[in-house]
Amino acid sequence: MxxxxxxxxxxxxxxxxxxxPIPNPGEGEARVKIEAIGVNFIDIYHRLGRYQGTLPLTLGxxxxxxxxxxGPNVTDVKPGDRVAYASVQGSYAEYAIVPAWRLVPIPTGxxxxxxxxxxxxxxxxxxxxxxxxxxxxxxxxLVHAAGGGTGQLLVQVAKRRGAxxxxxxxxxxxxxxxxxxxxxxxxxxxxxxxxxxxxxLTNNAGxxxxxxxxxxxxxDKSLNCLRRRGYMxxxxxxxxxxxxxxxxxxxxxxxxxxxxxxxxxxTVDRTELxxxxxxxxxxxxxxxxxxxxxxxxxxxxxAEAHRYLEGRQSKGKVLLIP
Ligand SMILES: NC(=O)c1ccc[n+]([C@@H]2O[C@H](COP(=O)([O-])OP(=O)(O)OC[C@H]3O[C@@H](n4cnc5c(N)ncnc54)[C@H](OP(=O)(O)O)[C@@H]3O)[C@@H](O)[C@H]2O)c1
Numbered sequence: 138m139x140x141x142x143x144x145x146x147x148x149x150x151x152x153x154x155x156x157x158p159i160p161n162p163g164e165g166e167a168r169v170k171i172e173a174i175g176v177n178f179i180d181i182y183h184r185l186g187r188y189q190g191t192l193p194l195t196l197g198x199x200x201x202x203x204x205x206x207x208g209p210n211v212t213d214v215k216p217g218d219r220v221a222y223a224s225v226q227g228s229y230a231e232y233a234i235v236p237a238w239r240l241v242p243i244p245t246g247x248x249x250x251x252x253x254x255x256x257x258x259x260x261x262x263x264x265x266x267x268x269x270x271x272x273x274x275x276x277x278x279l280v281h282a283a284g285g286g287t288g289q290l291l292v293q294v295a296k297r298r299g300a301x302x303x304x305x306x307x308x309x310x311x312x313x314x315x316x317x318x319x320x321x322x323x324x325x326x327x328x329x330x331x332x333x334x335x336x337x338l339t340n341n342a343g344x345x346x347x348x349x350x351x352x353x354x355x356x357d358k359s360l361n362c363l364r365r366r367g368y369m370x371x372x373x374x375x376x377x378x379x380x381x382x383x384x385x386x387x388x389x390x391x392x393x394x395x396x397x398x399x400x401x402x403x404t405v406d407r408t409e410l411x412x413x414x415x416x417x418x419x420x421x422x423x424x425x426x427x428x429x430x431x432x433x434x435x436x437x438x439x440a441e442a443h444r445y446l447e448g449r450q451s452k453g454k455v456l457l458i459p
Contacts, residue, residue, distance in 0.1 A: 224257075246423075266278075282306070285375075293427065304324070306325060330358075331358060369393055
């Protein structure tokens with residue numbers, strides 16, 4: 138089977154398209170024939186070695202397809218089932234071995250590409266708005282990179298919970314997409330000072346929560362956008378990692394809360410996984426959550442997909458097709 142592996146951390150040239158034998162499922166595992174693979178920023182961190190694994194490493198954490206075979210003692214799925222999964226390493230491939238408890242059935246009304254696209258970004262939007270900071274009607278959220286893949290979903294889910302959403306984006310095209318997703322206000326943070334704009338838009342009150350996936354370039358000013366006792370939810374580092382910080386800063390800026398959450402800690406068992414993903418799939422099937430598949434690339438062109446995401450081009454989900 139074809140795979141994309143990294144033998145040495147580095148640039149796009151370190152992505153190798155190569156053959157491996159088709160793997161066999163062990164106890165509690167299933168083999169999935171992959172039809173669509175989600176590309177995520179974390180794949181870039183893995184390629185660069187910012188998050189280290191064992192080399193050679195098959196990239197990818199998310200896919201959807203059909204169960205091709207199951208190992209002993211698998212009851213959650215059977216061959217032929219349409220399934221999707223997230224948070225299991227090695228999805229840049231034609232087949233993957235996945236713990237069966239992590240495979241979720243794809244309902245009718247959700248197609249395979251939508252399912253692959255919704256797993257990580259959709260469940261992230263879900264847990265950030267319902268568990269990390271359960272945003273309520275009448276509250277205001279600042280969502281950075283609101284025209285990106287996760288950003289568009291985060292805007293939609295925060296809106297369905299009744300929040301007012303201020304989004305930041307780098308271009309007019311992304312501003313349009315953020316507004317289409319439901320953002321009440323959109324700031325072009327490459328042109329305007331988003332701290333000044335947020336203060337103006339909130340009459341200096343500040344927002345209840347900042348959902349920040351950009352990291353280094355936005356973190357300091359994001360703290361200044363919060364109300365007293367507001368929540369800083371730093372969930373990514375698309376512009377680079379935030380340097381270490383003195384906790385006293387949180388006191389000085391208004392007894393702020395800071396968290397750095399991770400999807401894996403919010404899908405800890407099958408019950409929690411299914412609760413989140415079924416919400417997301419039901420919203421998609423009911424056309425209440427729009428999944429924008431921005432671009433698909435053949436698996437062999439994984440480097441182009443990375444170039445696109447890393448180069449700040451993504452305006453929705455990026456998929457690889459084996
Ligand atoms: N913690 C978790 O559980 C979790 C789960 C999923 C994703 N994430 C994180 O969420 C973030 C978004 O992931 P995604 O896959 O949905 O990507 P994405 O938002 O579609 O793409 C990243 C966006 O970040 C913005 N950005 C700002 N500065 C950038 C820079 N220097 N280089 C590249 N992009 C920059 C760009 O939007 P503008 O051009 O509008 O600035 C870009 O489109 C990533 O940091 C990812 O690690 C975290």
